[in-house]
Amino acid sequence: MPFMRIEYPKLGILLLLSMVLSCQGSKKMVDNDAVDSLETIQREFKAAEDYEIFARNLESRISDYKGSRTRDFDLLHTALDLSFDYKNEWVKGEAVLTLKPHFFSQYELVLDAQDFDIHEFSLLEDKGETPLNYRYETQKIVAFLPKVYEATDTLTVKIKYTAKPNESPGGGSAAITDTKGLYFINASGNENKPVQIWTQGETEHNSKWFPTLDTPNEKATQEIRLTVDQKYRTISNGVLKSKIQNGDGTRTDHWVMDLPHSPYLAAVVIGEFAEIVDKWEDTQVNYYVEKEFEEGAKKVFQNTPEMIAFFSEILGVKYPWQKYDQVVVRDFVSGAMENTTLSVFMEALNLDAREAIDSEWDGIIAHELFHQWFGNYVTTESWANLALNEAFANYSEYLWYEYKEGRDDADLHHVSEMEVYLDESTEKQVDLIRFYHEDSEEMFDSHSYAKGGRILHMLRRHLGDEAFFKSLNHYLVQHAFSTVEVHDLRLAFEKVTGQDLNWFFNQWFLNAGHPILEYVVDYSQPENLLLTITQTQDLKKTPLYKIPFKVSWYQEGERQEKEFVLDKKKQQFAIENQTPVKTLFFDEAKELLSEKKSARGKAHFITQFGISELGIARYEALDSLGSNYAEAEDLAKTFGAALQDPFWSIREMALMQIAKHPEWQMEIIGLEARLLEMAENDPKNTVKSAAIEVLAALDPDKYSPSFLRWMQAPSYYVAGAALSAYLENENNLNRREISERFEQEKNVRMLVALAEYYIEDSVDLKGDWFHEKLLNLSGQSLYYFLGYFGDYFSSMPSEGTADAIEKLYAIGSKEKENYVRVAAFQSLFGFIDEPGVLAKTMELFQNEKDELAKRYMEFYLTPYLDEKLNP
Structure with a gap:
């Protein structure tokens, strides 16, 4: 799903704080009305400082259980014929949907269609086309069927409509800043930017431009015909089957997606783009950017084929789709979006050849690519389970950096992501899988992304690479082209490993918070060090964790390591190191998602920097020395x-x-x-x-x-x-x-x-x-x-x-x-x-x-x- 970026670079925070200080020295004259409004806001600030009050107010707003949507019908196939009114920024469409009742008998069909004008709604049968009576109230169409349809029946309906995506726009979320579904960029041609159309369907916004069952637990094939000015290129899901010149300056492109995917993953991009042709094995892997960025795109996206090969190998599931295109658009409302076979990226990836020398976009490229397996091939059945998409995409960044740049780079990225989550946790601690939320957009947070990725890292380090990746393979193969919930992931790991992993999934996926660990090392017996760890998190709100962890030390330059399990509030561990040790490291590799507190001093960090073979440990040591002992x-x-x-x-x-x-x-x-x-x-x-x-x-x-x-x-x-x-x-x-x-x-x-x-x-x-x-x-x-x-x-x-x-x-x-x-x-x-x-x-x-x-x-x-x- 959309790539989450850190919203404020650290430099930005420093600038903000410095600006606060600089404001304190000036005295300005203000009018009384302004002072009154300032007093009101200041009172609101002070009230908002009490997080407990804020949290209770938030909880009081949470309403319904957000489970998987009930499936009255299965959507089998969608055929769209679209053209575009640039002046009004409307979509002129004809949709033909093929469906069948999922299980129970049905006598009416309910479709999602947000802010449409409905011109015709009819049933297509062998004997011809029959108009249907329907009710429409701006968000859903209810069509009254001429008979009761059973699970063995198939029906096809046709809807002629005009979609008006600019009507009733929503506020979106931190990851997706708008909810129009389809966007006209510089439709008038008057601005200093190219004319484009692109779509953004997640969460349930594609029903802003075509009627559908707009829910992630639906899967269907599709075909889209796009009639556009012949100067424009079209890009969509699947394969381009034909291009027909219409004789009036327009062209109709026919895109066919013959493998099932969820409606939110359908996408269209229209504009003037240069095409950079690439491939992986026999699979098309193309990149589309504005002409002036063509040479830069060759550098920015150059690792994509290698990424596809790498992910295919470690997962044991070959890239499952017909092709993979990547396109950079203007004014995108997210970092990027992983539509099936077509990822769309924000314009920050528009780099010229010189800028591309320092391109640092492999993380976002890997993230969206990994979604083609985790999110598209196997899809969360509800937004409550969003982490089944986003945690994996987030963790793919670590996997790629580890493979391409080495473990030190990957570990630094891992710790950075952990800090992103911990920063959010100071104001928000919620279950990773959460069925009670007010709006699905709330799910796109650092819990679903950064925390989820760190949980997968801990699971991998606990089970080992062979068990971890074999379990992922089983999960993908077992649920190919279908939808899942968190228990499906747990059962896949249990099937492969033979272990009961409820303890891990319950505390990390189904509970809020994280452990806060205070630890002390007793060096009084150098041959048998004692490590005391206390879990100090609030146990009224946060679990008492079961935590497999590692301790390590260096003996004559050789790294030694032992693993233990913490499962009590306070626990002491005898290291039994035998050879005298002066410096013991707890979680040297920074694998645990936790806050850790200890009384390590300058001498410890100097030693840690001098002897650790792990880049992330040396980085921590140098950072601590610079931050705490710089003088x-x-x-x-x-x-x-x-x-x-x-x-x-x-x-x-x-x-x-x-x-x-x-x-x-x-x-x-x-x-x-x-x-x-x-x-x-x-x-x-x-x-x-x-x-x-x-x-x-x-x-x-x-x-x-x-x-x-x-x-x-x-x-x-x-x-x-x-x-x-x-x-x-x-x-x-x-x-x-x-x-x-x-x-x-x-x-x-x-x-x-x-x-x-x-x-x-x-x-x-x-x-x-x-x-x-x-x-x-x-x-x-x-x-x-x-x-x-x-x-x-x-x-x-x-x-x-x-x-x-x-x-x-x-x-x-x-x-x-x-x-x-x-x-x-x-x-x-x-x-x-x-x-x-x-x-x-x-x-x-x-x-x-x-x-x-x-x-x-x-x-x-x-x-x-x-x-x-x-x-």
Whole structure:
């Protein structure tokens, strides 16, 4: 299903917090009406601080049990004939549905059809076409059948209709920000973007553009005829059977999907796309992007055939569909969507050839591909069981990184995802499989994705690879082209392993929360260490867990490991290590989904960094030293050694810490030579860029010639860092000339280097440049640029403050990404003295529907309100 992204990069959080602090020092005059509204909001903030009250209020809103939808009919086949009204943004359709009663006799047929005009509804029989009486109330059609149909009967109905997807749009969720089902992009052709149509069916939104049984526990074959302007390409599920030129400037493409899948996975994409032809064995594996990104797409998606081969091998189930296409569209309402044989991606994957050098999109590509098995081939029977789709797709990212990049990269990704879940858990703890929820969109959270993936990781590590993947194979083979619930997954594992796994599935899939483990190691008997672990989670809300875990230590450079099982609130374990041990590691590989608390100190982390063979353990050690002991005088040696670490992320972290501590630079032997070597030759471009930043701090004059050379590097990471380093040095007298050489760049890493220089040096006459760049950015690039945009115009009012304010307000009002709206809101604070700006910021806050975005806006408003109301 849609790929979940971290909504706020860590840098963004720092910017938010710094903005809060900067707001506290200013005093502004406000009118009484504004003060009254601010007081009201401030009271609401304080009330919302009590999470227990919030949780109870949430529980009181939860209504019905959300189980699997009752299947009165089986949908066997759907045939659609579609054309499009771009002016009104309507779909003109004819649908022919073939169905049969599932078991019980039926005398009426109920179909999902949201916001249609129904023109005809008829029954197709050998003797001809018979109009049916029906009732329609905007969401469902109830057709009255001429006789009672039994389970042995088959009926075919035809519906002529006009679908109006823009009517009654919904709010969506964190993963899917809108619910129109079908989207016209730049239908008028007047905007600075291509004309496109694309669909997004999950959860139950495809019934916004064709009548169906819009539920995941339905499976059917389909065919779609699309009549479009002949300049457009169409892409849909299955195989393109024919293209017919109609003689009026249009063409009708006939797509056939002859393997059954759920209605939410049906998809259509229409637009002008370049086609990059690829394959895996004899299977078509094509990529579709706008023409200017054709070369970049070859790099971005190049690993797809290898991914298909890898997943087919480890699952023991060959890729099950007719082909696999991937297309990048504009203004997508999710990260990506795994429609059967056709995954659709957000425009952030539109990269030119140079940007694609540093493409980091393999995770999302693997995620959507894995859904072709887990989600499409075998599908959750209800949204309550969504984790059966999303946990597997999330875990596929780990599997791919482990295979392609190595375990260290995979483990770092694993811990990052764990932190995503733990962050959400501070405000929300719910069952992974949850039948009681208000709206199915609520299921698309970090529980279903990140927590689910971590649970699968623990199950794999507990059972071992052979048992884990053989169980997945059994699950897929047993339930091919059908729908499942969580017990089907448990039974598959039990069938293969012979073990009763209720204990694991009950505590992890069917209960909320996670363990909080406090542990102490007693080293008083070095030959037999004692480990005491206490589960400190609230047992009124959270289970007492049964947790298989590992301890490890190093003996003469060799790693030793033992496994134990924790199943009591407080438990002591004799390690019986025999040989004296000074440092014991509990869960060294960070496999357990838990919060762990212990009294490890600086010496422990120095030892851990020095001896652990696991990259993630060395990463944790270095991170802990940098975060908790950065002012210690004896860490230079450790961070200097980290520059030689084989794990790129550790090298990068070491560079960041060394940049913060100039006093270490004299203590690290050969530092300057090592930095230069890293900037020139490190295999990771992010490490190269970090090395350049340290060199800029160390001796900017000496390395200015190198910065000029590195500005031409193929990687934007490297070029952007070099450009920034050069422009920051006031001794470079040609900075204005150098900056203007790069003003036509589109990549945000180059743009922010220029923007920072223009702001810091108060370079005038750059207002038009800022406006032009803002217009052509989107997503994370827009997010990072917005702060510079606001800073320039607030510090240079002669460049056009009023226009800048209106643009920020428009982005804060209309941008689909919540973190971009927050960045625009933040930037408006730089103009808070200007007439009407306070009212605009208040309006943005009051109209914000996303709870996470609203919470971040509070970071700005609260200190400002405190100052205004309590001067």
